[in-house]
Amino acid sequence: MNTGASTYVVGFPRIGEQRELKKILEGYWEQKNSLEEVVGVARDLRQKHWLLQKEAGISFISSNDFSLYDGMLDTAVMLNAIPARFKDIKDEYERYFSMARGNKNAVAMEMTKWFNTNYHYIVPELSSDMEFALNASKIINEYVEAKECGIKTKINVIGPITFLALSKRVDGNQNTLELLPKILPCYVSLLEKLAELDDELYIQFDEPITVKDVDQRTIELLCSSYKELAVVNDKLKLIVMTYFDHATEAVASLADVPIYGIGLDFVYGKENLTTLDSLHGKKLFAGVVDGRNVWKNDYRETLELLKAIEMKVRKEDIIISTSCSLLHVPYSLEQEEQLAQDIKSWLSFSLEKLQELSELAALFSGDNAKNIAAILESNQRIFAEKQHLPKIVDSKVRERIGKVEPVERNEVFADRVAAQNKVLGLGAFPATTIGSFPQTAEIRKLRRDFKNKLISSSQYEEGIHSYIDSCIRFQEDIGLDVLVHGEPERNDMVEYFGEQLAGFVFTQNGWVQSYGSRCVKPPVIYGDVSRPNPMTVDTIAYAQSRTSKVVKGMLTGPVTILNWSFVRNDISRADVCEQIALAIRDEIADLQNAGIKIIQVDEAAFKEGYPLRKQKIVAYEEWAVRGFKLAVSSASIKTQIHTHMCYSDFNDIIHTIEKMDADVITIETSRSGNKLLQVFASNGYANEIGPGVYDIHSPRVPSVEELEEKIHQLMMVLPPEKLWINPDCGLKTRKWDEVKPSLTNMVKATQKIRRKIQ
Incomplete structure (x- = not known):
């Protein structure tokens, strides 16, 4: 007291x-x-x-x-700043949640990050x-x-x-x-x-x-x-x-x-x-x-x-x-018994x-x-x-830092994309998804039962493979060009990797709010980071074996792992990022050797980590870009590297994104219109882009006509040879009865436009 x-x-x-x-x-x-x-x-x-x-x-x-x-949404309501499309909703709770989540007649209000945190706020209009x-x-x-x-x-x-x-x-x-x-x-x-x-x-x-x-x-x-x-x-x-x-x-x-x-x-x-x-x-x-x-x-x-x-x-x-x-x-720490x-x-x-x-x-x-x-x-x-605990400092990790070569890919994008096109054989604006598919109650139970040792490893693997099989079949049936395995084995895009990396620890109940009802459980980085074993190779290789189409390998990038974790405060964030980057670098090498031709290294939180003051930005950009480039430096000229960023204003970091030099970047644009794309077009961005064509944070299913119009709008900003078609973000939080018609309509719209321009 x-x-x-x-x-x-x-x-x-x-x-x-x-x-x-x-x-x-x-x-x-x-x-x-x-x-x-x-x-x-x-x-x-x-x-x-x-x-x-x-x-x-x-x-x-x-x-x-x-x-x-x-x-922020509450404050908009306090000021009666209600967008016109929601004014006719009489019930105050229905109107409030429609503003946040959308409804069958109206898209939700835009959502973006609260300063440099992982909390999202609703942007008043x-x-x-x-x-x-x-x-x-x-x-x-x-x-x-x-x-x-x-x-x-x-x-x-x-x-x-x-x-x-x-x-x-x-x-x-x-x-x-x-x-x-x-x-x-x-x-x-x-x-x-x-x-x-x-x-x-x-x-x-x-x-x-x-x-x-x-x-x-x-x-x-x-x-x-x-x-x-x-x-x-x-x-x-x-x-x-x-x-x-x-x-x-x-x-x-x-x-x-x-x-x-x-x-x-x-x-x-x-x-x-x-x-x-x-x-x-x-x-x-x-x-x-x-x-x-x-x-x-x-x-x-x-x-x-x-x-x-x-x-x-x-x-x-x-x-x-x-x-x-x-x-x-x-x-609270009270329930952290493990x-x-x-x-x-x-x-x-x-x-x-x-x-x-x-x-x-x-x-x-x-x-x-x-x-x-x-x-x-x-x-x-x-x-x-x-200060004296050996679990915090790993001498092998410390010795490796600064000695790794190369620290970035050797080939320029023009040479890479030419080599990749020969290998991949994809047509105009390929259709894909960002990575995850719905996390069903059955999948969550499967993971929970395995974690609690209620089922054997073979039973767990059988359940994961069954889910992957159904994801692959669905994607083939609707005509997606580049497939994903659906990520059924992953509880969270950071937690999954942190659980397999040394230097991380996880809580039982350490949840924090990300937006609305969405919560995340950030890992805690307490010591030096290393990768004891491959983390995704077996699962991605299995998915690729089930189809003749290309399946993307899915990794979370070092900057996002860092920014979405609670990070140790006894060494610099730059040093921690470099340790994580080396672990991801090794994983990319193993995926590549297993025959995976496209590897997505998500940096959803890259912009989120930016300092709020300009004088502090240069140092952050230097080590963050270095971390990403170090992570993908093991990719060969034929391996296509994708990255994903969401809810970011790219106007002030377009040159930094260019320095990252991913072959394809996918970004959120559906809630904000095409304003995020203008900077790529006006800047003359050379690499390929996948702007999100519909908002996955809303249960609303977009129509074929709506998506077709959206793609036409994208083509007014970007040439077809640079354009990929995909949703805004991963689909893990949505339900299959929303995902299936939405993706089906997305592919239909893409195919209709392809026929028109051929």
Whole structure:
């Protein structure tokens, strides 16, 4: 229990300890559960999470950090920013989920990554003729609900500048901030309504857009907006919260704005130390407990950081905080019974981070010297023991780094594609998929039974082969040109490989939300990485033996494995990436030797790992491109290398993608139209591209005519000889009754256009 300095949690995970929200939502969408059950589970989760934080002694606990799908979507609803195609849906829940997931009559709203995390948000669609109006019912109801539980919360709201900056306009104008005068009155009205709820309220306005390289106009609008909001009612104490990097420009601009406090991330934004003179007596919510990674806090280092902060900020004005929302880390270590005890002792999930906040507050305040000494001694013992464990350092891996040749393919693309065309014999715009097929209940049970030793290895292999056989037959029947094996053996595109690599460990229940009901369980990289044995060769070779058509080998790239893992923090990410790249390099060599002619090395998270500040980007690009090129350097001139990237704005990284030099890149374009393609066309991209022609994150089945029109649009941007036809992403989360007609229609549309241009 915290008896020292005040403690602050930016936000708490909402999916539930046992993914309760995921399960009830998916049951509701499948019409197995009622709306009342969804509402009940959501209420129970909120109350449980509030009480847990209260019991941990957290001083500032959030309401409105909970969402049934996404906080940006909630904010769009709060502002009545409802796209026209959903306006006629009267039921508020049906409309809400249709906006997120689409329906039979309307495509879903675009989805993209939340800064450089693996969380996806729904992109609001705005226009100048939109009639913005406040709908504060969710925010008010949750505050009242918390108060009835005996907890007076701070209220989380996505700030107006970040909301607009992360939205898109659909009226031909690209300037979303131009709409600030239209939405700011809604925020003013919100504060007026909230002021009626209590004698004193703390409002957290999330403005993480300020940690990017925003222009001076954005900073000016930030300042003017909070000057207006800060004086709405003197009951309200406004906190501008930033995270993921430093916000020095924003802090300076808000120096004389009468807000209560500012939240700064000192884990990923060390530069924030240089701007503390601009606080001018405001409270500092000091983000010193990492909300994005799972390693235990080194109290000695953190106390040194807090002492450095205290040199510029009065101690009584420092509130000890998480660096960002705990949405990005798992719920608790309590159920991790299979982790090695030493590794488990190094980790800290959401509940454990609450304890870290409390203990750091006690250490910082220095109230109980005896207890403080015991806490610090226990913490430091863990770090001392960790340094000497042989499982962390592998001398063979260290010796190999820097000695491998070559570090990239020797042939230029023009020579490679000529050699590959002779081997592959594919016609105009080949049709394929990204890789995975639906993960059925039977397949999940098969894997689970094998993992739990309820079936033999031969029974498991028989089940996997049976699924592959059916996938191959289906693809041949509908006429796909390049086939995939469907990935029935894979639980997750990163976890599957991590389970076979040294230096990785896996949790039982370490789930984090990716989007909506979709959760992932990132591996934890704790030591040096190597590949003890081939990982995919037997399975891919089996699939290839079942057809005369080409079957792609499917691998996850080193940068994506890194970015979708919780990565050790005792060596650089660049060094970890290089170790993973060597493992993938060896796998490609083995696949190639087994007769696999196309190998896809997915880098879905390549853009996701980009630093948010330009001055940090060059170093990232250098080691990330090197990692990918090192991984594929064992491919011969005849082996075609594909990669896949999703939910990325490629305008600022097109030259980096060129440097990666994959023979074929597949990308997401269906939710965003063809805007992502324009950069490839205008830049004169030489290699081949597979733009996604339909959105796999929606259950909607596209018609042949719709897909035919989509392909025609692609051909206006790209020549047929460079074009591949495929869905946006893998199909593991969809159902067969959605996948089969969608892919069948995709192939029919492709064949119709081929006949027209022949």
